[in-house]
Amino acid sequence: MKGNIWTRLPHGFTVLAPMEGVTDVVFRQVIAEAGRPDLFFTEFTNVSSFASPKGRFNALERFQIAPTDAPIVAQIWGKNPEHFRKVASALEGLGFDGIDINMGCPDRHVNAAGGGAAMIRTPDLAIECLRQAKSTTNLPVSVKTRLGYTAIDEFRDWLPILLRENLAALTVHLRTRKEMSKVPAHFELIPEIVTLRNQLAPDTKLVINGDVKDLQMARELAAQYPEVDGYMVGRGVFENPYCFTEHQPNQAELLTLLLRHLDYYDAEDARYVERQIEAMHDDAELALKLDGKVRGLPFDPLKHYFKIYVRDFPGAAELRAAMMNCQNTAEIRMLVERRQQ
Numbered sequence: 141m142k143g144n145i146w147t148r149l150p151h152g153f154t155v156l157a158p159m160e161g162v163t164d165v166v167f168r169q170v171i172a173e174a175g176r177p178d179l180f181f182t183e184f185t186n187v188s189s190f191a192s193p194k195g196r197f198n199a200l201e202r203f204q205i206a207p208t209d210a211p212i213v214a215q216i217w218g219k220n221p222e223h224f225r226k227v228a229s230a231l232e233g234l235g236f237d238g239i240d241i242n243m244g245c246p247d248r249h250v251n252a253a254g255g256g257a258a259m260i261r262t263p264d265l266a267i268e269c270l271r272q273a274k275s276t277t278n279l280p281v282s283v284k285t286r287l288g289y290t291a292i293d294e295f296r297d298w299l300p301i302l303l304r305e306n307l308a309a310l311t312v313h314l315r316t317r318k319e320m321s322k323v324p325a326h327f328e329l330i331p332e333i334v335t336l337r338n339q340l341a342p343d344t345k346l347v348i349n350g351d352v353k354d355l356q357m358a359r360e361l362a363a364q365y366p367e368v369d370g371y372m373v374g375r376g377v378f379e380n381p382y383c384f385t386e387h388q389p390n391q392a393e394l395l396t397l398l399l400r401h402l403d404y405y406d407a408e409d410a411r412y413v414e415r416q417i418e419a420m421h422d423d424a425e426l427a428l429k430l431d432g433k434v435r436g437l438p439f440d441p442l443k444h445y446f447k448i449y450v451r452d453f454p455g456a457a458e459l460r461a462a463m464m465n466c467q468n469t470a471e472i473r474m475l476v477e478r479r480q481q
């Protein structure tokens with residue numbers, strides 16, 4: 141049994157936010173190399189995909205972890221309590237240190253499926269999913285949510301509902317679903333949220349999220365709000381992948397880190413191919429679904445990361461444009477290495 145990771149983190153800890161299409165097993169290795177947070181989160185995975193034989197392989201792929209990920213929390217979403225139970229019972233065996241339930245995602249498709257922020261409007265179902273997940277695992281279970289669905293003051297009703305469930309941790313993204321990420325995070329509400337936590341669930345770790353850019357800002361907030369336990373950083377990694385350190389990288393370091401990203405991608409690509417071969421061997425239905433063809437990791441999503449590394453220098457836009465036309469990592473490497481000479 142692993143125990144409760146949340147109680148072993150330093151006060152004022154940092155967390156890499158779950159970001160769909162960003163914080164996959166490849167990018168988390170890049171962040172670990174640049175400078176690790178105290179805790180990693182995976183991207184979110186749908187519990188019903190995991191629970192269905194058809195979706196299982198892809199869901200398991202989203203739960204791949206690297207040795208440098210530890211400690212790491214698996215984030216899940218959905219609306220089917222039975223599926224939450226099934227996934228939660230499997231996650232400890234997959235190497236995770238905790239389970240987090242997403243109750244804040246504003247994506248239209250996720251909300252139409254009853255998950256993410258839609259749970260704020262179905263609190264009975266949200267609690268049922270949470271209880272089912274908790275009932276079947278020894279791992280600590282936490283929730284990440286927003287202040288409310290439409291109005292800011294919904295948090296006064298919504299957060300107590302969650303806090304009464306004896307959560308290991310509660311991450312509050314300081315905006316409503318309606319606000320998306322378009323307005324500044326409501327830091328002014330932190331004292332009231334801290335009071336709620338202290339009154340209702342003093343053992344639940346409180347994590348603040350929204351516009352926390354880096355370690356320095358997390359430290360400043362920790363000085364201002366000493367009763368908050370930790371700070372979660374999301375988009376800060378786009379501005380500086382070294383954001384969990386005090387380091388401000390120069391252009392040469394960013395290009396070197398990009399080459400490391402390609403190395404991690406290639407290594408994961410090779411493992412992905414091996415896993416497909418193995419899975420098809422064991423699972424005729426999967427083999428049929430994949431037409432017996434083994435595929436590499438999708439290549440185009442890699443291009444979303446280029447702007448993290450290639451920017452703010454003369455010729456950066458031209459280099460990025462050339463990289464966008466590449467078909468494989470060898471071509472990107474050639475362009476970057478030419479630039480480095």
Ligand SMILES: Cc1cc2nc3c(=O)[nH]c(=O)nc-3n(C[C@H](O)[C@H](O)[C@H](O)COP(=O)(O)O)c2cc1C
Binds near residue numbers: 244245
């Ligand atoms: C591209 C992207 C994908 C995201 N995917 C998830 C997700 O899978 N699960 C989740 O709880 N939040 C997700 N979020 C929200 C972030 O975790 C975080 O709450 C939000 O970006 C605010 O924090 P920040 O201001 O530090 O970026 C995503 C955000 C972005 C920008």
